[in-house]
Amino acid sequence: MKQNEYQIKSKNLTNYSEETSSISNISYEIENANSNNLNSTKINRQISNLKRNNKFPTNLEYVDSYMDPNTGTTSTAFLNQDTGKVTVGMAGTNVHGDQLKNTLNPFNFIKDKQEAIDARGSMLDFGADANIGLNTVTDKDAHFKNTQQFIKDIKKDYDIDTITGHSLGGRDAIIIGASNDIDNVVVYNPAPLTVKDIRGFIKGPVSSLPDKEKDAYIESFIKSYDGNILRIVSDKDELNGIIKKTEYVSAGNEMVIKNGKGHAMLGFLGKREQSEIKAVLDKPKGYQDANNKSFVAAKKQASNKLQQIDTVKANMVQASGGALSSSQQKLLEFLTALSIAESLSQMVEEEMQQLRKMYADMEKLFEKNWEDAQESGRAMGKHLSNGEVLDALNAGSVNENKLVTMPHSKISHKLTQLTNVSSQYDTYVSKIKTSINEIIAKDQSLASQIGDLA
Known part of the structure; x- marks a missing residue:
């Protein structure tokens, strides 16, 4: 039986949605499209359809995307046709709840191949989330090797002006952005770069020594970056609330949106939130x-x-x-x-x-x-x-x-x-x-x- 083509969903986006939040949001769907074996032509066609139906910014053109099969990390590049610059979006923890339950159910004897792929993607993301508390990840780690190559390939043909992401994707965007001298990093409810005290408690003082060296490296690495990092967080973000009680490392300036919403990316797509985000991000554009x-x-x-x-x-x-x-x-x-x-x-x-x-x-x-x-x-x-x-x-x-x-x-x-x-x-x-x-x-x-x- 022929399987229906995966349909990319825009989730509350319009033709006039702010660029970075739009790309952070759609990155999850591009990851799903990659998991379902949609090629660039099909993805581009679907994005064009969304724009025609007032469900995605008209000035953003899909360029390319890459999902690392080993880590589940997905990067998506969009060209802003107004500026001629590219913005890269990093997908965060992509939870395929039903697929995960069906695949792991011992009484489900008929395993769907695509559900298994989606479930594996979720587990890779969960592993990356857990790794934040256990290990310090740097731009040199094997975790980012293929993603770094994707960024370098995009830079051969385009000027990457901004990188963005949500949650785990926000953490990845900070590391990838700083290591590639991308001028602007705009992230939403990002995960921290590392959490020192949780790691030390779980692994003990001896096993965490290599991570301490990485801690020193990542802090020095962030200090040497001369671009702009903006962390946009909602005031009721569960992750941020927990992390603030730990010994963590993050980067850049923080903008708090007091909207009473939690961790989800959708919380940044409302009319009020979009207005606040545009007001802050458009300021440098006014100077320019x-x-x-x-x-x-x-x-x-x-x-x-x-x-x-x-x-x-x-x-x-x-x-x-x-x-x-x-x-x-x-x-x-x-x-x-x-x-x-x-x-x-x-x-x-x-x-x-x-x-x-x-x-x-x-x-x-x-x-x-x-x-x-x-x-x-x-x-x-x-x-x-x-x-x-x-x-x-x-x-x-x-x-x-x-x-x-x-x-x-x-x-x-x-x-x-x-x-x-x-x-x-x-x-x-x-x-x-x-x-x-x-x-x-x-x-x-x-x-x-x-x-x-x-």
């Missing part, structure tokens, strides 16, 4: 759009000045009968350099203004993250004193130094660097103008020829 506009304006200004310089040169050649004097030649060279330098200086100055605005918002976010962390700590440790709450948070690598002081220092350093660059441009422009004035001082007739170009 402003920078793009200033770039276009500066480029136009430079182009106009260069055209004027060409006209001045043509007039000089015509007036002299075909040859330029050394003074005229030098003057034209300095004017060309000046027009380019002034345009670049303008771009740097306007970009600095946008970055200052963005950094001001980020600084407020750092303070809020620390306040939210303390509030969560007090809520879960009602019997603890304030000092004990701070100690418990610190044991989980959550402290004011990490969330506020260090980010503030990094921002201050970046702004200092930008100010230095701006000063260098100002100095260069000033030197060019001095050279132009020296030439004109020796030959006043040149001043009338160049007009207001200097």
